[in-house]
Amino acid sequence: MNARDLCLAIAVAAIWGVNFSFIKLGVAHIDPFVLAGLRFTLTALPLVFWLPRPAVAWRWLVVYGFAFGVGTWGLVTLAVRAGLSPGLAAWLLQSSAFLTPILGLLWLGEALSRAQKLGSAIALVGFVLVVMATDGATSAMGITLVLAAAVSLSAANLVVKRSGVKPGQILGFVAWSCLFAPLPLFALACASTGEAAFAALPQQFTGIAWASLAFQVYPTTLFGYWVWNSLMARYSAAEVSPVALLVPIFALVFAWLLFGVVATPGQTIGIVFILLGLLTTTFYQRLSLVLTLKGWVR
Template sequence: MTNRDRLLGLAVVVLWGLNFLAIHVGLEHFPPFFFAGLRFAVIAIPVLIFVPRPQVPWRWLLLYGVGFGILQFAFLFTAMREGMPTGLSSLVLQASAPFTVLLGALFLRERLRGIQLAGIAVAMAGMGVIGWDRAHHAALLPLLLTILGGLGWAFGNIGSRLAAAESGPGVNPLHLTLWMAVVPPLPMFALSALTEGSTTGWRDLTSSFSVHGWPAYAALAYIVLLGTIAGSGLWTYLMSRYAAGTVAPLSLMVPVVGIAASWMFLHEVPSVLSLVGAVIVIAGAFTATAAGRRSGGTTAPASREDATPEAAEIREHGESSANAARAFGARPQPVEV
């Protein structure tokens, strides 16, 4: 990965870490399904009018939108509304990293090594430690919902990778992210109407136009502009350029920002056992994802330039994209170097 792309990855880490504070504020004003639909509806309306649809198959765009937009945030917002601590949510959601590795091996034919399986096992053990701690101090359901949110995120990662594999390097990552936002609003509003009441969310939206309601709109603006458009756009760019096992470890730094911000602004103090579990999860997930960069052996480079880490990772991405295309009946595209 180039130094510029590493900096872009760190920017995503900060944006997404602080995003959990904005989610916390928004959920104090809106029910979870309605809030999830609202955050994407604000993006989807102008996108449908002004942004051309990227030339990617609808099935991968829908997989991206359902996984990243619907499943992730339906589970995450519900978990946080039911009492999942903000900082701990930012950690547990990173279950998406080992999930992405497993799904990449299953659907994209990315090679999976023994050390990656060991890392996944360690990460699951860390989740078990956190679950044990939660079971003794609070309800376990919010934790399980957050883990399911991480699984949804992983499916979204696979959808964006498959879209890039079939469409080639010409697809605009920002356009892909923006059009992903078109998928969640109607299903989320329908879920809200069925489970939260047909008028509850809209009534809360109207009542937020007050002196005391401005934090709800500030939170919504942050989530839409910085958390979704900027953060997800950069993430989609990185996922389209590098193998899933290369990009996924970056998300493991999000909890550092999320837990620190929650401690500073919300006065959330995690238990010692939860912190131990957090370290275990991050160590295991990092092992599971970072180890994939060198899986499958090496090939002698044709030149000095081909021997650089950046060139090696571009070659790896090209192989996995072609494998994904063949696995799903798509025509493989050349990778731009």
């Protein structure tokens, strides 16, 4: 990527990293399902009145809206409300990088490369270490919820691929699919807390709550996905995807700056293994090619 586009990609990674802290600020005031429902309501409206519906079947919009809106960010928001730190939530959500190829094998019949197998094995060690390092200061329920969200995010990634949406219609695809996320999220809010989740909204919408919601909708979802998918359309995935490794790093930094949250030693070791797994999956094939060309590996 040229310098301008690389800076844009890094800026998006920083926005996505700090978004986890904004979620934490929001759930301190608003029910997590209501907060997520409002996020996707504002993501879809009024944008769907300006963007044409992408040329894909309705079922893909419905499934993506549920998987991305409810299954991914509804569960992440609930996990942060359950006490999981923003930085750790971001790292655990990265497991979708390994779950996506596995689901692709099961659903689309795509073979796993050696890099994906090795990277997944290394990262799995990291996830086990993170879970084993759970103590009284870390929410076991939060970890479970984020891992479930990672599975849902992997499914959402495959839905985009399976739908056949064109690169120029990605923003419209996100906006139109988000129409199908708010109602299930609001229904979950009613099922969990009843009418109280909505009755208290006028008092709960402080300046911090508004800032949390606005940041999740506009910089994170609309701007972030527009820039990221535009770069994915212009460059190869191998050039753009490694920048996503910065997201959990930014999340850890902002969680420390805003809330003073630091990972435990056991979690830190696990995070290092997850990072090694991500790096292996991303760079293993290119490194092997370079070594082979130089005659160091046969």
